[in-house]
Amino acid sequence: MSVAQQAKKKEIVDDLIDLLSAEQVNTNEEDLYEASVDRYKKFAYARNAVDVPKPAAIVYPNSSEEVSSILEFCNQQKINVIPRSGDTSTEGGLENWKENTIIIDAENLDKIVDINTYNMEAKVQAGVPLEELENALREKGFTTGHSPQSKPVAKMGGLVATRSIGQLSTLYGGIEDMVIGLECVFPDGHIANIKNVPRRAGGPDIRHIAIGNEGTLCYITEVTVKIFKYYPDNNKFYGYLTEDIETGIKVLREVMVNGYRPSVARAYSEEDANQHFYHFSKDKCVLILMAEGPENIVEATGEAIEEAVEKFSDGIIEEVDSELIENWFNNLNWSQQDIDDEYEGMIENDSHTGFTTEISANWETIPVIYNNVMRRIKEEFPRAHELTLLGGHSSHSYINGTNLYFVYNYEINCAPEDELRVYHHPIHKIIVEETLKQGGSMCHHHGIGKYRSEWTKEEHGSAYYMLEKLKEVFDPNDIMNYGSIFPKEDGIKKYINKEK
Numbered sequence: 047m048s049v050a051q052q053a054k055k056k057e058i059v060d061d062l063i064d065l066l067s068a069e070q071v072n073t074n075e076e077d078l079y080e081a082s083v084d085r086y087k088k089f090a091y092a093r094n095a096v097d098v099p100k101p102a103a104i105v106y107p108n109s110s111e112e113v114s115s116i117l118e119f120c121n122q123q124k125i126n127v128i129p130r131s132g133d134t135s136t137e138g139g140l141e142n143w144k145e146n147t148i149i150i151d152a153e154n155l156d157k158i159v160d161i162n163t164y165n166m167e168a169k170v171q172a173g174v175p176l177e178e179l180e181n182a183l184r185e186k187g188f189t190t191g192h193s194p195q196s197k198p199v200a201k202m203g204g205l206v207a208t209r210s211i212g213q214l215s216t217l218y219g220g221i222e223d224m225v226i227g228l229e230c231v232f233p234d235g236h237i238a239n240i241k242n243v244p245r246r247a248g249g250p251d252i253r254h255i256a257i258g259n260e261g262t263l264c265y266i267t268e269v270t271v272k273i274f275k276y277y278p279d280n281n282k283f284y285g286y287l288t289e290d291i292e293t294g295i296k297v298l299r300e301v302m303v304n305g306y307r308p309s310v311a312r313a314y315s316e317e318d319a320n321q322h323f324y325h326f327s328k329d330k331c332v333l334i335l336m337a338e339g340p341e342n343i344v345e346a347t348g349e350a351i352e353e354a355v356e357k358f359s360d361g362i363i364e365e366v367d368s369e370l371i372e373n374w375f376n377n378l379n380w381s382q383q384d385i386d387d388e389y390e391g392m393i394e395n396d397s398h399t400g401f402t403t404e405i406s407a408n409w410e411t412i413p414v415i416y417n418n419v420m421r422r423i424k425e426e427f428p429r430a431h432e433l434t435l436l437g438g439h440s441s442h443s444y445i446n447g448t449n450l451y452f453v454y455n456y457e458i459n460c461a462p463e464d465e466l467r468v469y470h471h472p473i474h475k476i477i478v479e480e481t482l483k484q485g486g487s488m489c490h491h492h493g494i495g496k497y498r499s500e501w502t503k504e505e506h507g508s509a510y511y512m513l514e515k516l517k518e519v520f521d522p523n524d525i526m527n528y529g530s531i532f533p534k535e536d537g538i539k540k541y542i543n544k545e546k
């Protein structure tokens with residue numbers, strides 16, 4: 047950092063302390079290092095080889111009004127801002143590409159404001175961990191229905207900002223189906239409150255300007271979500287070994303198009319199944335379903351699952367004990383300890399890691415994308431021989447299609463700072479390219495972040511016009527999360543392609 051930049055940094059930090067308080071402005075070097083990247087660069091981070099600038103400070107506003115003052119200040123000074131909630135981001139959404147960036151952390155926006163079990167809604171501030179809300183609801187016999195694997199750590203603001211999805215999505219939907227209303231703050235300091243109503247036809251649905259904005263348009267301070275009755279005693283689990291992943295996907299489609307909504311609906315390739323279900327998968331593919339809700343609905347859903355399995359019985363090898371599926375489901379989530387342990391492993395052990403890329407497409411296209419991606423990675427990725435796992439699963443189904451969650455693990459034989467360029471990004475690129483070529487969406491639920499921004503224009507085609515105009519109107523000084531969603535050539539060249 048140049049002398050001028052250092053002086054600027056000191057000035058910014060002093061101004062922020064004046065605006066908030068000393069306790070609300072964190073300049074601890076270790077925390078700033080941690081805040082400079084997210085899990086896309088987890089290996090370089092673990093090996094102390096991060097190549098992006100550290101932010102100038104992390105600030106912790108206590109109210110929407112304080113968020114408004116910080117944004118107004120940064121907008122006037124043209125300071126880059128990265129909103130942060132649970133810090134579980136995977137696509138570079140929290141990675142910093144600018145000197146003197148400010149991280150606005152939702153830690154102190156931590157109140158469950160209201161749980162209304164008559165109107166079936168819960169209002170929370172952005173920094174409330176989903177698990178905290180879920181536990182409070184379960185005590186009363188209710189649930190959010192939202193269950194991403196990161197539930198113990200991810201927080202409500204980030205979950206909404208990334209359009210997250212949970213493992214029970216086939217029944218409850220993604221976060222966009224749950225958010226009734228919200229409050230968000232724009233770079234000019236304007237606080238916008240979208241009221242909570244069951245439905246509206248008052249023009250375009252402006253909730254969606256905030257939902258999925260990934261901190262590039264506004265800061266989400268508060269959200270109200272639907273809640274549902276919780277019937278854990280009725281849950282029923284179903285598991286099968288299948289000849290191939292296509293059979294599993296055909297069963298998922300059959301159940302969906304017949305009008306049933308299991309909460310969990312997953313079909314795994316044999317490689318991916320081996321990773322999760324090594325104790326029973328016998329090198330075969332695995333199909334998993336769960337029926338939940340009121341007893342008669344569970345009964346009917348269970349029958350529909352069994353009928354669909356029967357219809358494709360040629361590809362079904364055997365049924366799996368439902369207790370094994372239930373046990374797997376109950377131990378699926380990642381706690382902060384699991385995340386920390388993974389980092390420790392990367393610091394101490396030999397160089398091996400794994401990543402994922404998730405996409406979506408219609409029923410006809412999904413098997414084509416799966417097979418083309420598998421073939422292309424094996425044929426085109428120069429380090430294919432260093433892969434220790436390549437496979438995937440479908441885990442979120444809809445009436446007209448499903449997602450694919452590709453998983454790839456590999457041995458790393460290069461400098462830690464080059465891991466992204468040599469291994470992760472080339473594989474990610476093949477998956478994204480192949481999906482876009484086939485007309486699917488390159489991004490099912492992790493957000494675009496910085497590492498899919500190269501393809502944002504291709505993803506949206508002629509509709510990119512609409513996205514670009516939102517950015518121009520709401521963030522004219524381009525202070526919100528530089529490089530996320532909206533492609534920035536300088537950052538792509540410098541931090542992805544490593545051009546000097």
Ligand SMILES: Cc1cc2nc3c(=O)[nH]c(=O)nc-3n(C[C@H](O)[C@H](O)[C@H](O)COP(=O)(O)OP(=O)(O)OC[C@H]3O[C@@H](n4cnc5c(N)ncnc54)[C@H](O)[C@@H]3O)c2cc1C
Nearest residue numbers: 131132133134135139194195201203204205210211261266
């Ligand atoms: C182990 C693990 C499992 C995961 N499983 C799932 C899963 O099952 N389903 C799924 O969808 N995702 C999953 N993810 C990804 C991640 O948890 C989600 O993207 C989650 O929604 C991020 O929430 P967060 O609170 O951690 O946000 P953060 O990581 O803090 O931020 C994510 C993005 O949102 C922006 N942002 C954060 N807070 C705000 C705010 N208040 N206002 C505006 N913008 C904001 C940030 O700038 C960033 O771009 C997983 C991640 C991990 C590490």
